[in-house]
Amino acid sequence: MSQINNAMEELPPELLVKILSRLNDSESLARCRVASKTLNLLFREVRAVNLTCTLSRFLKSRSIVVVTPFKTIIRSLIENSCNIRSVSIGVDKALRGLSFDDLNEEDSKDLYLTDVEFAKEWLPRVCEDLEMLSISDFWIQSCWRKSDILALVSSNCSKLVKLEVKNAWLSVVGLREMPNLRHLTLEFIRLDDENLEKVGECFPFLQVLNLIGVGGLKEPRIHFLHLKSCHWTVSNAPLSLAIVAPNLLELKLKCNKPKSLILETPKLVKFHFSVEDAEGVSFGEFRDLNSLELISPDMYRLISNIRFGNKIRKLAVDSVKSIEQSERLELGLGTLLQGFPDITSLSLSPRTWSDIETHFQSQGLGHMKGTASLKQITARVQMSDHTNVHQTVSFIGSILNKYRGLTDMRLMIHQDKDPRVRSNLISACMMSNKRVRWKWGMWAEGGEDMWV
Numbered sequence: 011m012s013q014i015n016n017a018m019e020e021l022p023p024e025l026l027v028k029i030l031s032r033l034n035d036s037e038s039l040a041r042c043r044v045a046s047k048t049l050n051l052l053f054r055e056v057r058a059v060n061l062t063c064t065l066s067r068f069l070k071s072r073s074i075v076v077v078t079p080f081k082t083i084i085r086s087l088i089e090n091s092c093n094i095r096s097v098s099i100g101v102d103k104a105l106r107g108l109s110f111d112d113l114n115e116e117d118s119k120d121l122y123l124t125d126v127e128f129a130k131e132w133l134p135r136v137c138e139d140l141e142m143l144s145i146s147d148f149w150i151q152s153c154w155r156k157s158d159i160l161a162l163v164s165s166n167c168s169k170l171v172k173l174e175v176k177n178a179w180l181s182v183v184g185l186r187e188m189p190n191l192r193h194l195t196l197e198f199i200r201l202d203d204e205n206l207e208k209v210g211e212c213f214p215f216l217q218v219l220n221l222i223g224v225g226g227l228k229e230p231r232i233h234f235l236h237l238k239s240c241h242w243t244v245s246n247a248p249l250s251l252a253i254v255a256p257n258l259l260e261l262k263l264k265c266n267k268p269k270s271l272i273l274e275t276p277k278l279v280k281f282h283f284s285v286e287d288a289e290g291v292s293f294g295e296f297r298d299l300n301s302l303e304l305i306s307p308d309m310y311r312l313i314s315n316i317r318f319g320n321k322i323r324k325l326a327v328d329s330v331k332s333i334e335q336s337e338r339l340e341l342g343l344g345t346l347l348q349g350f351p352d353i354t355s356l357s358l359s360p361r362t363w364s365d366i367e368t369h370f371q372s373q374g375l376g377h378m379k380g381t382a383s384l385k386q387i388t389a390r391v392q393m394s395d396h397t398n399v400h401q402t403v404s405f406i407g408s409i410l411n412k413y414r415g416l417t418d419m420r421l422m423i424h425q426d427k428d429p430r431v432r433s434n435l436i437s438a439c440m441m442s443n444k445r446v447r448w449k450w451g452m453w454a455e456g457g458e459d460m461w462v
Contacts, residue, residue, distance in 0.1 A: 058096040059087050063121060063148075065104035071120070079120055085132050094136045099123055100146025100176070110150055121148035124157040124178045137166035144174035149198065152178045156202070160185050164212065175199065182208040195220040204228040244268075264305075281318075288312040300324065302350075307331055309362075310341050313349040323383075325350050328359035342369035343409065347384070358389040360424070360453075367405050374408070386418035390453045393423070393431060403438045410443050418447045422461075425454040 063080045071077040084099055101121055119125060124147045133140075143163065161184030163173065172193040179200040191213050201224050203209055210233050219234065220241040229250040232240065237255040244251060244265040251271045253261070258275040265271065267287040274294045284305035285291065291312070296319035303326040306312050329341060343366045346356070358366070387409070393402055410416055419439075423432045432452075440448055451461040 056091055057093050058098070059084075059091065059094055060096075060098045061087065062099075063101045063105070065102055068101075068105055068108075068121075081120065081123075081128055088132045088135055091136075093139075095139055096142040097136060097140065098142070098144040098174075100144065101148045105148060108150060118151060120151075122151040122155060123147045124152055124159040124175065124180070125155070126158050126162050129159055129162055133162065133166060138169070140167050140170055142172040143167065143170060144172075144176075145178070146174075146176040147178040149177040153200070155179060156181050158184060164188050182212075185212050187212045187214065189215055192216060193218040195222070196224050197222040199224045199226075201226045204230070206230045206232060210234065285312070288316070291316060293318070295319065297321070302326070303357075304328070305330060310345065313341075313345055318350070320352060322350050323353055324355045324357075325353045326357035327362045329362045329365055330359070331361070341365045342373065352383050354383050355386045356384060356388070358387070360390045360392045363389045363391055367402065370405050370408065371401065382415045384413050384416050386420065387416065388420040388422075390422045390459075391424070391435075393435070399431060399434050399438065402435060403442065406439055407442055410446060417445065418449075419443075420449040420451070422451040422453040422459055425452040425460075 061080075061084055067077065067080070071079070088094065088097070100123065105121075122128070123145050145159070156179045158181050159175065159178070160180055160182060163170065164186040165184070167188075168190065170188060170191055173188075173191060174195040174197070176195075176197040176199070180196070180202065182201070182203045185208055192215065194209075194213055194216055197220065201209075204227055206227065210231070214234070215236050216234050217236055217238045219232065219237055219239070221232075222241065222243045223245065225245050225247070227245070227248045230244075230248055231252040231254070232242070233252075233254045235256060237258050239260045240253065240255065240258060241262040242253075242264070244263075246266050248265075249267075249269040251265060251268050252274075253263075253272070254274045256274070256276060258278055260280040261273075261275060261278055262282040264284040266285070267290075268285070269290045271285075271291045272294075273292075276295060276297050278296050278299050280301040281296075281299055282303040282305075286307060288306060288308045288311050293316060295317075299319040299322055301324040302318055302322050304312060305328040307330050309327065309329040325346070327346060341362070346366070347353070391402065393399060406419070410419075421439075423435065436448075436450055449461060451459055453459050
């Protein structure tokens, strides 16, 4: 240990400050300060406080072991620092599995981090120069307590550029305009701003907006003139959605069955769109959309009835579980390429691959128009048995014969499949289509893709 301390002492002070700023465990911070006089002195120069209450710390605090309260540690770290620009405090995701039965009345607020009275004890000390603030609350302590933390932050942190709040019930009463805020993330939040009017009014210069599982909305309308990137996961409740963002470049939108969905985002370049029912979907013109990912059981209607623009080059499709078998039979490769005739790269989920292969078995590819633009197909394949290999090879061969510009095939076979089936498919494809560059891999439900 002494050798490590001596080595640390020899490092440049600037590097030591960066190391201390990256530590997110209070015990590690304490050990560093005790072990080295230099580290203890430099700690006051740390610009970032990152502190997470781990599950092990939580369990210790509920045992006979004496543990310093988490809120006390936060106050102490901030009080002993003088140059803080960033504060990130929260509870570990592992604590999500706890229930109200795991708490008692004595500790019902010890991890309630969006508590305004607690924030008033430390925020005034850092608010003048604070540029980033992240609070990840303990849901079973915060979900039934409405917090005015947004009003407190907006009244005190004029230089704040990035704000993240997770797992809390937030009021917008008293919320003031924050002209310097560029990045806002609200995740698993109950928000008392049913149409997002107050959010739009008080954060007019946002460039990045992430709304993940935000409840309490009725007819939300995102309207930001300067927004560049947006990730919005919508709950089941809102039936009318709108995004008006003339400078938006990237959008990730997940919704269920909106009766009305309006997008006015003409400069959109990258779009990830997940929807269960596409009947109420309406889009303005996408002049520059280059990359599109679609996830929907209503895929045929989504592709057939909506124009996404004519500049799309990268397309990813996941038709997930379709409502009716007849609908699945309609989704062939021709439907995709007719809707997106100029794509160069096509990525297909296991179900989508199965859909278009089933369509091929019944109708073939004869009626399809060829396209010179398609260069690459990436797909996750799941076959049933050895007899299925011949059908899949025939399907792949027909695609390659029809689309002569297609030179790059990247196929992933389900990890649980018999290795002999996998080997037979690989051998047959590579022997019969030597002009193609092949890349093979394996995939598994909920696992990572593995290329070989």
